[in-house]
Amino acid sequence: MPVSLDQFVSLSSALTGVNAAQLKPALDPIGIANQYLAMINSQASKVSSTTFSALVSTFEAQVGTLGSPNKAAAFVLDDPTLGPVARSIIKMWLMGTWYDPANPGTAIQVVSSQAYKESLVWKVMQSHPMGYSMWSFGYWAQPPPAFEQFIQTSSGNSANGAN
């Protein structure tokens, strides 16, 4: 069975600690989660569909066994086969770039121009991508908004303005 978008977002939320509603908003004109899922499913990812499916099914099984997505995420990260793929997924959400799971220091490609500007690393930094700002002229003279306004955590802080 191919991995569904909802399954991928649930796994991604547990791996990154970011709320699923921020990773895949209800109103989503950008569709970055779709792009990331397509990246993993492409040949360029160097991840077989068998391995990817195993990662998701193991995660889902461990949520039931261990009783928490966080513990299930830790479980798959410790797995010698599934862990490298899980870490590449974390890096993709943070950096907008797919890294070869077999060679973790090797970036295969920036997923898209949208992935570059939607990378979570900018929000974690309470900043904006180089060359692209969603803020207005003169913002640099003011302190950035609070971290909680950038990132909704999977444990449930109530971010305002993050999307």
Add this chain to the structure above:
Amino acid sequence: MSLLTSCPERDSTTKATPGGPTPTPQPAVSTASVSPRPLLPVLSSDIPFDITFSGDGSLEGLQHDFDVLSWNTFIALNWPAKPNGQPDPSIQIGTKDAPTVWQSWKEAYEIFLPGGAPPSPWGTLRTAPENWPPACKALFKDGMTLLNQVGKTPNVLNDSTQPFKTGPLIDQNGRYARFEIVVNEPMFDSIVANKLYSKKGQATASSVVFPCSSASPSPGNVGAIMVKASWKILSDEEKKSGRFHTTEAIVYTPPSSSPPVAEKCELLTVGLVGLHMVHKTAGAPQWVWSTFEHVDNCPTEGETPSKPRYNFFSKASPAPSPNEPPPRPWDPNKTEPSERRVQIVRKIPIEPAQKALNDLFQAALGKVNPKSVWLNYELVSTQWPTNPAATCDVETSAPVDRIGTPAPQFLGNSTLESYIQGKVPNVSSSCMECHANATTYTSARPSNIPIFSDFTYLLERAQ
């Protein structure tokens, strides 16, 4: 107002705020209807306050609702106007081609006056600029349209024209397109009340927040609306064609020494080819960005050009490279030869949903008059915030996602963003991404730091 037929889409009692509480869904058309044919929209001169929720709150459903808002706004703003600029309820839109409501609104040159002088009150008949040469003033009749921009932004010859300093738009008759920007009374009142019409006034402003349209309190208030229009100078054949909304305008070309261009005024018949309508609403404080075009402007990239003739595209070969500005030097007084005329194509196709809505509204317009000029205008799309600011004060209430994650991500009009169409973030045309950078006059403040101007570049024109 006469109604063509009832249509729930015009019911303004149910409003939705994207990202906010979801109202009870209303069917777009009556389920009791036996005929599979959709009901025709109501044509009304009432400007809608916000979207009317008609779907399931999905991205596609809300896009439809914003597109309906665009069409209803287009109908209301292009309604035949009485001499005082108010819509004339005795005439249906399209019965005959007539001056429209928005054409009586305040033009930018009437607001930002030399020396930062206060503009004349709303309702004052438009007069010729004081600094005009006598020959131009002699042609001008009070109240008439003045087209003094050869680009969407002013000062074509030694500054930018279309966005990002690209170039003028030369039609297939070799004439330069002309542009104007007007604002409605609520926006004008806000500019005047806050003294934003002058550099001096802007220097003391702590923020710029234009009013939002809102249905409550009853009977509702229309908020700030801006209109940007592009016009082409019509040939005799085009004047007779009945395919354009036309107006008699003074077409003014400002003088320039480099390149050498003579100051000139001409009284000409121009035809509307593009129309941006930008409406700030309570549900979309980052404004609703609607854009319409004349159906003959250009073909879509990759599609076979099917029309016998286009306004800004030639079927002859060899044709210039598509979407390239004309080579310099530019002289708007000239009729340019064919090799210097632009070759425009639409980079992002009009989606089937917008095409279907265009068909519906055009059918309603055609029922009023099968030869209505408005049958020749189509909605390209509507850009709106999927993550809207919580209040009308966007700067305060949307500190992180200032532009509200717009949908669609990219939107351009082939006559107003001709050369920056595409899908590259921060490079291709996106109304909200671009206008989020707009500020007050850049040297107005003692600290030399301008402030956010609530998505309008107009304030930079203050003197």
